[in-house]
Amino acid sequence: MAAKTALVLIDVCNDFLHPDGKATGALADSLANSKTVDHIQQALKVARSNKIPVYYSLHQQYHDGKYTGFEHWNDMLRSIQASRSFEKGSWGAKIYEGLEPDLKNGDVVISKHWNQSSFHSIDLDWLLRQRDITHVVFAGLVAKACIETTARMANEQ
Numbered sequence: 743m744a745a746k747t748a749l750v751l752i753d754v755c756n757d758f759l760h761p762d763g764k765a766t767g768a769l770a771d772s773l774a775n776s777k778t779v780d781h782i783q784q785a786l787k788v789a790r791s792n793k794i795p796v797y798y799s800l801h802q803q804y805h806d807g808k809y810t811g812f813e814h815w816n817d818m819l820r821s822i823q824a825s826r827s828f829e830k831g832s833w834g835a836k837i838y839e840g841l842e843p844d845l846k847n848g849d850v851v852i853s854k855h856w857n858q859s860s861f862h863s864i865d866l867d868w869l870l871r872q873r874d875i876t877h878v879v880f881a882g883l884v885a886k887a888c889i890e891t892t893a894r895m896a897n898e899q
Contacts, residue, residue: 748875749789750797750866752882752889754782754841757827757834758801759883764827764834769883778883779838785881786841795848795873798837799866799882799892801828848873867899 757763759779766773773779789796828835843849852866870878878896880889 744792744794746875747792747877747879748795748797748870748873749785749879749881750799750892751782751786751841752799752880752892753801754798754838754882755801755828755834756836756838757832759838759841760834782881783840785879789879790844790847793847795850795875796843797866797869798843798849798851799864799888800837800851801835870899 755763757765758769759773759782760766761770786796788794837843843851850869852864852869880893880896882889
């Protein structure tokens with residue numbers, strides 16, 4: 743089954759996971775209590791030791807003018823714009839240290855997702871199908887949003 747399995751890491755950026763991240767404040771207690779970083783590191787270690795490819799689904803990156811003309815705002819977009827979280831080229835938008843892709847393992851950084859699903863409007867489904875991946879393990883941020891939505895959408899693919 744390992745040959746047909748992939749690990750999908752969602753939003754494993756400094757602005758979410760590092761104590762100095764711009765979006766960490768609201769998540770700090772949950773990150774500490776659930777040992778999120780430790781669990782992601784363990785999942786990554788198991789994937790690598792079993793030659794399971796890792797797909798990185800990263801958050802859209804903020805830049806000036808990114809949301810100009812948007813008519814349908816939500817709390818997440820307002821928060822990202824106000825804090826400049828995941829700003830393009832910034833330390834906060836980079837993958838958390840120790841979780842970086844390993845191309846020799848077959849890891850892939852996919853298009854940045856626009857909404858809570860890593861399947862919506864990006865190429866994850868196509869990339870998984872190219873390798874005949876039938877089993878997917880999800881880890882990352884945030885369980886009740888991007889992880890859950892992506893898992894539900896995986897069932898629809």
